[in-house]
Each structure stands twice: as C-alpha cells, then as structure tokens.
Amino acid sequence: MKIVFRYSYDLFVIGGGSGGLASSKAAAQLGKKVALADFVVPSPNGQTWGVGGTCVNVGCIPKKMFHIAAQLGDYRQDQGRVGWSGINENGSHDWNKMVQVVSNMILRLNRMHENNLKIAGVQYINSLAKLINPNTIELTDQKGEKSIVTAEKIIVSVGARPKLYEGLNPQSYITSDDLFWMRRPPGKSLIIGGSYVALECAGFLNGLGYDTQVLVRSKLLRKFDQQYAQLVGQYMVEKGVKFHYGCTPTKIDGKIVTWKDKNGKESSEKFDTVLMAISRQANTQNLGLENVGIQIDENQKIIVNKYDQTNCPNIYAVGDCVSGKLELTPTAIMAGRKLIKRLYQGSSDIMDYRDVATTIFTPLEYSCIGLSEERAIEKYGQDNLKIFENVFKPVTWNISARNPSICQGKLIVRKDTDQIIGFHYIGPEAAEVTQGFAVAIRMGATKADFDSTVGIHPSAAEEMVQMKKFR
Numbered sequence: 093m094k095i096v097f098r099y100s101y102d103l104f105v106i107g108g109g110s111g112g113l114a115s116s117k118a119a120a121q122l123g124k125k126v127a128l129a130d131f132v133v134p135s136p137n138g139q140t141w142g143v144g145g146t147c148v149n150v151g152c153i154p155k156k157m158f159h160i161a162a163q164l165g166d167y168r169q170d171q172g173r174v175g176w177s178g179i180n181e182n183g184s185h186d187w188n189k190m191v192q193v194v195s196n197m198i199l200r201l202n203r204m205h206e207n208n209l210k211i212a213g214v215q216y217i218n219s220l221a222k223l224i225n226p227n228t229i230e231l232t233d234q235k236g237e238k239s240i241v242t243a244e245k246i247i248v249s250v251g252a253r254p255k256l257y258e259g260l261n262p263q264s265y266i267t268s269d270d271l272f273w274m275r276r277p278p279g280k281s282l283i284i285g286g287s288y289v290a291l292e293c294a295g296f297l298n299g300l301g302y303d304t305q306v307l308v309r310s311k312l313l314r315k316f317d318q319q320y321a322q323l324v325g326q327y328m329v330e331k332g333v334k335f336h337y338g339c340t341p342t343k344i345d346g347k348i349v350t351w352k353d354k355n356g357k358e359s360s361e362k363f364d365t366v367l368m369a370i371s372r373q374a375n376t377q378n379l380g381l382e383n384v385g386i387q388i389d390e391n392q393k394i395i396v397n398k399y400d401q402t403n404c405p406n407i408y409a410v411g412d413c414v415s416g417k418l419e420l421t422p423t424a425i426m427a428g429r430k431l432i433k434r435l436y437q438g439s440s441d442i443m444d445y446r447d448v449a450t451t452i453f454t455p456l457e458y459s460c461i462g463l464s465e466e467r468a469i470e471k472y473g474q475d476n477l478k479i480f481e482n483v484f485k486p487v488t489w490n491i492s493a494r495n496p497s498i499c500q501g502k503l504i505v506r507k508d509t510d511q512i513i514g515f516h517y518i519g520p521e522a523a524e525v526t527q528g529f530a531v532a533i534r535m536g537a538t539k540a541d542f543d544s545t546v547g548i549h550p551s552a553a554e555e556m557v558q559m560k561k562f563r
Contacts, residue, residue, distance in 0.1 A: 099243050100241040106221040106379070107250040107251060110424040111247075112411070113209070117214060122432070127215040127243075129218075132149075135253075146252070151421075156453060161190050170491045191275060194272065220232045224383055226404050229241050230380070246408070249413065252419065253373060254372055255373045260368075266365065266368070279302060281294075281365040282306075282307060283304065284370060286314065291312065294328065307340075310338070315464075323500065327456040330495055336353070348360055373392055376394060395415045399434060411427070461515040478562045479504055480502065480505060481501070484501070485499065499520070515556070
C-alpha cells in the first residue's frame with residue numbers, strides 16, 4: 093500500500109512584507125492551502141510594528157508622508173507670493189501631531205493587510221519562523237511557545253533591516269526602524285551615511301525645521317549616477333543641510349558624537365538625535381538557513397537562480413533578502429506573483445530586473461531608469477555614447493527664489509542603435525514624471541522616438557523629450 097504524506101500546507105511563506113503578502117495571496121487565490129508567518133524582532137531601541145514589512149511600517153509609506161510634510165512647509169513662501177494671506181512663513185512644526193497622523197495610517201494599513209490575507213484564504217501566523225529541515229518550520233509565538241508545521245513548498249521573503257555600526261553601542265543611536273514612530277521631536281540631528289535612506293531622512297528632518305548634519309564616509313548614493321548624486325547633495329546644502337565628507341564616527345557618549353576625517357583629525361559635537369543609515373542587511377540571521385544548507389552571500393543574502401529557487405529545491409526566496417536583486421517594494425511584489433504563476437500555473441515567465449524605474453525622495457527628487465553614466469561607459473565605452481542634457485527651471489519655480497539651474501534631465505544614448513539606455517531626472521515630482529517613461533525605455537525607445545513625441549506644456553516632463561545638446 094502506498095502511503096501519501098500530507099503536509100500542513102501546500103505553501104508556507106516566511107515574511108509579511110511586500111513579496112510575502114503578494115505571493116501568499118496569489119497562491120491562496122489559486123486554491124492552495126497557504127500560511128504566512130510574520131514576526132518583527134524589536135530594534136535595539138525596542139521598536140516593533142505590524143504586518144506589512146518595511147515599506148508599510150518603516151519605509152516607503154512613512155518616508156513619503158514625512159517628505160510631503162516637509163514639502164508642504166516649504167510651499168508656505170510660495171503661497172504668500174501668489175496672494176494667499178494669513179500664511180505664517182516662519183511657523184513651527186508639530187512633530188508629535190505628524191507622527192500620530194502617520195502612525196494611525198500605518199495601523200490602518202496593518203489591519204487592511206491582515207484582512208486581505210483572510211479574504212484571500214491565507215492563514216496569518218504572528219510567530220517567528222525557523223527552518224528545521226526542507227519541509228519543516230518551527231514557529232515561536234510572542235509568549236515563547238513553540239509549534240511545528242510542514243509545507244510542500246516554502247517561500248522566504250524576510251526583507252532587510254538597517255545595518256548596525258560595528259564598535260558603537262546600538263542603543264546610542266536610532267535607525268529608520270525607530271525614526272518614524274519616535275514620539276519626541278528629534279531636535280538637532282546627525283545622520284550617518286550617504287545612502288538614499290540617509291539623504292531622504294536628512295532632507296525631511298531639515299525641511300521640518302531641525303538642524304541637520306550628515307556624516308559621509310566616501311560619496312553620496314554610490315550606486316547611482318554621480319553627477320546627479322552631487323546635485324542631490326548640492327540642493328540639500330542650499331536648503332541648509334551640512335555635510336561632513338570623508339568622516340567616520342568613532343564614539344557616541346550620551347549626546348556627544350566624535351568622528352575622524354580622512355586625515356585622522358577628530359571632531360566632536362552635541363546632537364539630540366543620531367540616526368544610523370549606512371546600509372541595510374538581509375534579515376536572515378535567525379532563519380535556520382544553515383539547517384537546510386541554503387547558500388548565502390557575504391551580506392547574508394540568499395542566493396537563488398533565475399527562477400527564485402535556492403539550492404534547496406522546494407525553498408524559494410524573493411525580495412530584499414535575495415542576493416543581487418533590486419531592493420524595491422514593486423520588484424518584490426512582481427517577483428512573488430511571477431513565482432506563484434511558475435509554481436502553480438505552468439508559466440515560464442521570470443522576473444526581469446532591467447530598466448526598473450526608481451525615485452529618491454530627497455528635497456529635490458531624483459528618478460532614474462537604466463544605466464548610470466559611469467555604468468554605461470563601463471559597458472559600452474565612452475566613444476559609443478551620446479549624453480543628452482537639459483537644464484531647466486520648472487514653471488512653478490518662477491514664484492520663488494530657488495536655484496534656476498539645478499533641475500536637470502539626462503538621456504544616455506547608444507550611438508550605434510540610438511537606444512536610450514539611461515534616463516535621469518532631478519526636479520519636482522520626479523516619480524510622477526518618470527513612471528510613464530519607464531514603459532518606453534523597457535520597450536527599447538530610441539532618441540528618435542523621444543524627439544518625435546509631443547511634450548505636455550507647461551510641464552517638467554516635457555523637458556525629457558526636448559533635448560538637443562549632447563556631449
């Protein structure tokens with residue numbers, strides 16, 4: 093007699109962020125028995141949150157809300173110049189009120205995601221999951237009680253957490269895991285790092301009226317186009333942010349921060365808040381990957397093949413915890429959904445990470461698609477490229493005294509094919525300008541295609557289809 097072993101679930105998803113939510117619901121809607129385990133280990137300062145992952149709780153959503161709050165304060169001067177009365181251009185900002193509004197919104201999203209899982213037929217388990225063997229997961233709930241479940245297939249989508257600074261007490265500073273829930277106003281703030289998280293946080297803190305400084309070891313946004321990274325920094329300086337380049341922190345004693353520059357000179361200054369934003373690391377340390385022999389890279393990220401499959405054949409991984417993939421919410425969602433179609437619907441469609449548009453929500457927003465100028469030169473050679481550029485002043489900036497030459501667009505074009513391989517825009521509403529262009533770039537748009545496109549006037553977006561000067 094043949095014995096058929098029945099697993100607890102057809103699919104078990106570890107991680108309740110963007111990739112985990114998308115993949116679990118997609119599988120359940122196909123009639124599969126699915127469970128999702130999500131548990132947030134508190135930050136060193138004790139902060140935790142609900143289902144939804146980084147994006148909902150301590151990333152995209154609160155970051156964008158804080159960014160908008162800062163922008164609205166900046167618009168007050170413009171309002172007065174076009175006739176609005178009763179505008180207090182020098183009014184103060186209520187940090188606690190903003191945090192309360194944003195946290196209420198996040199809590200609503202937590203409940204919405206839990207409810208959506210229930211509607212889709214996914215069992216939500218608020219427990220810490222650990223792999224015991226290829227088909228067995230140990231769950232530890234908030235009380236420390238353990239249970240065991242089994243699954244035919246497993247998807248790991250545990251995301252990433254802020255990287256802590258070696259040699260410094262993690263309770264002497266905060267990270268982005270803490271900032272958006274912090275009830276006390278940050279006061280004078282030091283941000284350590286040149287990452288997009290560091291610059292976004294520094295930008296809105298400064299915009300909300302706080303004395304803000306940034307400690308940078310080498311360069312800003314090192315993975316992005318360096319011409320535009322410098323423009324991001326330049327505008328922040330013009331808005332009042334102070335940068336310390338070539339510097340690394342050596343000690344945090346209470347509110348006194350000490351750092352060294354590249355020549356070994358030490359400096360110290362008092363800050364009310366220190367935010368560490370040097371990088372992010374995969375949240376895989378306590379997952380039990382060693383129990384099933386899953387391969388990871390030097391950054392603790394899970395190594396997968398093009399089908400998102402680990403070296404353990406029934407275990408897959410998507411999202412920020414995966415080696416060599418973009419750390420973006422939309423890519424995790426799409427990768428998760430495509431994976432489910434391959435597993436259960438016979439699809440062969442794999443995730444394509446080329447030409448994914450992204451935006452950095454600094455005070456002057458920066459969006460890009462495709463290659464940076466540095467990467468394009470490395471791949472195709474300087475002689476096979478035309479770099480088209482345009483400097484423009486948005487029509488709305490005629491109201492105020494903003495820098496008239498800092499908003500720019502750049503198209504990187506292959507000479508041999510006329511194909512646009514890099515799109516870069518820095519200016520207002522960068523995400524809204526860039527999203528539509530991503531479709532064209534992915535379809536292989538050429539400079540001739542852009543030249544034959546009629547722009548919307550007056551707009552900032554039209555500048556991207558009117559470029560004539562190149563180098």
